[in-house]
Amino acid sequence: MKLPLLASLFLAAQAAIITHPHATVLHEKRDLLPSGWAHARRHDPSAIIPLKFALTQSNMHRLEEFLNEVSHPKSPQYGNHWTAGKIADTFAPSEETISTVHNWLVGSGIPAERIKISPTKGWINVDASVAEANDLLRTEYNVYVHESGKSHVGCNEYHLPAHVAQHVELVLPSVHFDARVEKRGPSTTPVTISNLGQPGFGITPKTTGKVPTEVLKFHNAKQDAAAAADYCWLILTPDCLRTLYGLNYTTQAADKNSFGVVEYTPQAYLQSDIDMFHFNYSREIMGKTPNIISIDGGESTLITHRSVLQTQVQNFAYNGESDLDLEYAMNLVGVQQNITLYQVGDLVQGASFNNFLDAIDGSYCTFDGGDDIYQDPHYPNTQTGGWKGAAECGTVKPTNVISTSYGYNEADLNPTYTARQCAEYAKLGLMGITMLFSSGDSGVGGNNGVCMSEFGFPDAYGPVFNPGFPASCPFVTVVGATQINKNAPVTAPEAAINQVIFSGGGFSNHFAMPDYQKDHVNNYLENFPPSHPDDIWNSTGVARAFPDIAANGANFVAAVNGQFILVYGTSASTPVIGALITLINDARLAAGKKTVGFINPTVSPHFHRTFYDSVVRMRAFARASMWDTGPNEPEESEIYSPDFSDAFNDIVAGNNSGCGSSGFNATSGWDPVTGLGTPRFEKLLEKWLSLP
Incomplete structure (x- = not known):
């Protein structure tokens, strides 16, 4: 399927250049x-x-190179993560860019006193009349209305002078539409839906309901017996996960380490549920609470949520995600390691991914593409019940690992919007932060199983695969889901999940394939080529593929609203991986080493082109200077990352159905269902401790 792969390619195609009478180009x-x-x-x-x-x-053309330098184990810069200040200085717009855009605006009749440059010089802001904007951008601004009643100001296209276009990433408001579907009552009425303000509304855990009493009693009776592990296929507990992935570790450096879980309003946990879970599975943690970091009204949301929503409308939709994430995150990392809960958004506007990014990186508020004023909630919020404080901007310290179980459909967002947000995740990787996202629960379909028609429209019955975002971003680690097959012992090989959900996976239509996964994905495409028609998936062979890795996501027992229920989803598997990476960071910090940061280049053995070129140049110089008579070409062991293949359980059974198809198959090696497979903790720990 010949679809755009990179937002940069999208913009380049625009500049391929539609000329207008006033020497403008379509932007x-x-x-x-x-x-x-x-x-x-x-x-x-x-x-x-x-x-x-x-x-x-x-x-920006060097962003992937910079990230690879600090993330590839064979790089001399491995682990030398950047400071926020270095990131800001490296990617700031040039003075030529600023002056070119400013001079064009003045020359177009905009008074200089109305032109404002942001403190970091990354944005130029102008309050203009619609008539001025129409003339300036050679467009027509319209008002659009959503079926929910929300209105939006924008246009279908806009143009810039050719000499200006290369200096402008995008203009807001313009072609970018609101991806959030907000449903709320009048401002004085409590919100009564579960997807207010959340980024996307489909990657949330699924449940089959309350665990039957006889099953729970049977399982609890087995807790002290070795036979309990044989029933993990029926009801999966933290001890099942420890056995499944070989997790046997005692925390050593909890005071130096951190693990963050992100939740978006109106999702909020109940402490009574957390304690109920820990009473059954880890009594030493009972009474312990996460460290709550409020972002744009999030903490007040928790208080309001407990006293209003969660006493009147207690149900899985409001509490399931948060309860599940925190119960397993807290249990798996142990009582000594604190968990940070980033609670984002108030009860009126909610929040988006960009609100969270604003809070942990102040530069993103102003020049990394920043917030879309018609796509992201803005604070202070003057509506009744809204957060009255200023929007958080660089006020929150990011944890070493951040787990997020929410997502959009890639097709719902404009490529420039996804590109600037994806670039921010790369910058967080440069800072040594591991960003984890769930891959989705609808196989090759989008949130809630929505696919695409052959004409590009969202269509629940369409045949075209609908990848997710941020799962499609090459600079995050994406987690799929597996299961223990019925009646199988916990030691038996897992399969791709096919109970209640299917593991999200596939190929991006916005982003190109990064270097670190080319060997793996090419192996899959050459040896296990999908049989689907080329026009229903991105079959170009050059697209970002996901997920990266996987963990169990079936039959999790969780305490929600005062009862034990069974939960399914990549929302369950993602914090499991987060906990394991947190413990590996703990071991490295205790040994005086750095955190693992962006893990994809490490766990995916691949050719390091930049390091290869550097070695060749150095050896050529040495030979010319008579210092060295050896070969210019470095050995393979010098340029490939260490082999982590035995640190994952290869999943070779199952598929991820969707869009009226069987989706992709789990195969030997990497596949677009379970990635590289599920973790073997002791091997991962051994290999990461052997790195600098």
Whole structure:
């Protein structure tokens, strides 16, 4: 399927250049309105809109190179993570970029006093009338209305002068539509839906309901017996996971380490549920609470949630995600290691991924593409019940590992929007932070099983695969899901999950394949080529593929709303991986080493082109200087990352159905269902401790 792979390619295609009478070029265009939106009317020419010009950042073409340098074990810079200040300095727009855009605006009749440059010089802001904006951008601003009643100001396309276009990443508001579907009552009415403000609304855990009393009693009776492990296929507990993945570790450096779980309002945990779970499975943790970091009203949300929503509308939709994440995260890392809960958003606006990114990196608020004023919630929020404080901007310290179990459909977002957010995840990797995201629960379909029609429209019955985001971003680690087969012992090989959900996986339509996964993905495409028609998936062979790894996601027992239930999903498997990486960081910190950071280049053995070129140049110089008479070409062991293949259990059974198809198959080696497989903790620990 010949679809755009990189937002940069998307922009390059735009610059391939549609010439207009005023020497302008088409900069961005949206061919179709997102699902649920309709054109309402032309916008009032006298209305004022806040135009924001995101300036092109410096050195973005080297972002992957920089990240690989600190993430590839064979690089001399491995583990030398960057400071936030170095990141800001490296990627700041050039003075030429700033002056070019500023001079164009002044020359187009915008008074200089109305042109504001952000403190980091990454944004140029202009309050313009709609008439001015239409003329400036050679476009027509309209008002669009969503079926939920929400309105949006934007356009279908816009143009920039050719000499300006290369200096502008994007303009807001424009072709970017709101991906969040907000449903709420009047401002004085408590919110009564579960997806308010959450990024996406499909990657949430699924449940088959309450664990039958006889099953729970039977299982609890087995807790002290070796036979208990033989029933993990029926009801999976933390001890099952410890046995399954060889997790036997005592924390050594908890005071130096950190593990964060992100939750978006109105999801919030109940302490009574956490204690109920720990009473059964880890009594030493009873009474312990996560370290709550409030972002844009999140902590007040927790308080309000407990006293209002969670006493009146206690159900799985409101509490299931948070309870599940925290119960397993806290249990698996042990009583000594604190868990940080990032609670994001208030009860009125909620929040998006960008609100969280704003809080942990102040530079993102202003020049990394930043917030879309029509896509991301903004604070202070003057509505009743809203967060009255300023939006968080660089005020929250990120933890070493951050687990997120939410996501969008990639097709719901514009490529420039996904590109700037994906770049921010790369910068967090440069800082040594491991970003984990769930791969999705609908196989090759999007959230809630929505696929795409052959014309590009969202269609529940469409045949075209619908990858997720941020799962499609090459700079995060994406986690799929597996299961223990029925009646199988915990020591038996797992399979791709096919109970209640299917593990999300596939190939991006926005992002190109990164170097670290080329060997693995090419092996899959050459030896296990999918039989699907080329026009229903990105079959180009050059697209980012996901997931990266997997963990069990079936039959998790969780305490939610005062009862034990069974839970399924990549929402369950992702914090499991987060806990294991946190413990590996603990061991490295105790040994005086750095955290593992972005793990994909390490666990995916691959050719390190930059390091290879460097070695060749150095040896050529040495030979010319008569210092060395050996070969220029480095040995394979010098340029490939260490082999981590025996640190994962290869999953070779199962598939990820969706969109009226069987999806992809789990195969030997990497596959777009379970990635490299499930972890073998003792091997991962051994290998990471052997690295610098």
